[in-house]
Amino acid sequence: MAKFTFEDYLKYIQQFRITTMQLVPPVLVMMAKRHETAKYDISSIKHILCGAAPLSSDLQNEVMSRFNMVICQAWGMTETTCAGIMTPDMTIDLTGSVGYLLPNTEALLVDEDGKQVTKDGEPGELWLRGPQIMLGYWRNEQATRESISNGWFKTGDMAVVRGGKWWIVDRKKELIKVNGLQVAPAELEAVLLQHRDVTDAAAVGITIHGEELPRAYVVLHQNAKDKTTDRDIQDFVAGKVAKHKQLSGGVKFVDEVPKFASGKIVRKVLKEWAKSDAKVVEATVKARL
Known part of the structure; x- marks a missing residue:
């Protein structure tokens, strides 16, 4: 091929x-x-x-x-x-x-x-x-x-x-450091893929106001896009992992997870997404204040 x-x-x-x-x-x-x-x-x-x-x-x-x-x-x-x-x-x-x-x-x-x-x-x-x-x-x-x-x-x-x-x-x-504790993206991705509405997922750390938090980028089944919310995904993961591993950095739905031709996840792109999203989150919080 x-x-x-x-x-x-x-x-x-x-x-x-x-x-x-x-x-x-x-x-x-x-x-x-x-x-x-x-x-x-x-x-x-x-x-x-x-x-x-x-x-x-x-x-x-x-x-x-x-x-x-x-x-x-x-x-x-x-x-x-x-x-x-x-x-x-x-x-x-x-x-x-x-x-x-x-x-x-x-x-x-x-x-x-x-x-x-x-x-x-x-x-x-x-x-x-x-x-x-x-x-x-x-x-x-x-x-x-x-x-x-x-x-x-x-x-x-x-x-x-x-x-x-x-x-x-x-x-x-690639480990996410949450309050001095380590979180493996692969562990979160394995949990996310257990959700019946998720077809693919990737996890990465997002730094908001100096604090690194776990964040997920999720691809949903076509028939689940109008009914499954980011909170649904967060609650699902929260029921299966320790508190510091929960998706407190949020969930964002995407059309596809970036991957190399080999099929491996392009972690660099995820980090760029998270960096961009962090600016939006911080600006939103600042505007509210």
Whole structure:
């Protein structure tokens, strides 16, 4: 495909009877939420390997159950030259884990103070060491020094480990800081997608009068646009998350969530939207005063 369009994507799966695929989570969102999926026969798919962004267990299990396929998660980066963590092929895991470290790979988690996290279930930045880690960035010694310390590559991803199994929380730089507490956009997006009227969603921090708050950009089903309100979405999320994770930065309905050709969310555009919206909100509050 020269350019990704969802309907062409489905058409080619049906035409060529694709059996195994590698996908990013936003494509699974489209498969689960968009009406076009029902128009095509995608029953040939038996196995999907999903990576590049966090995938919630709810969405993973929904797609597996609906389409009778196995979805395995994995984690890797360009700098790791291949996967660093992976679920064994065709293993059914319903927890949302990205699996286990690859052989000859070491990992540790580091907290905000630079100390190693030693307790299972506590988040930290994932550092990796192994033969597949890059030697450095081409002609950029400063970036190399900042990213690699004593052979440990600082991935920039927040993760947790329980009993040797790993879960990715979100990118460290994308976390929303609310009164000193961290909120992962991926967690909010997973909750938003549970709403029956939501076909797609993205979360980002919005700074209003110096305070960062969680905000969501939401795409509604066509038949829900006249009945579902931003307050409905906020109340739905509030019933499922801690207080500091609630959408106190508001909800805005959009026609589509900005994405790269790969299907990954363009976070930079979301931040631009939030910055622009913050000016409007602040001006409105100032006018009221």
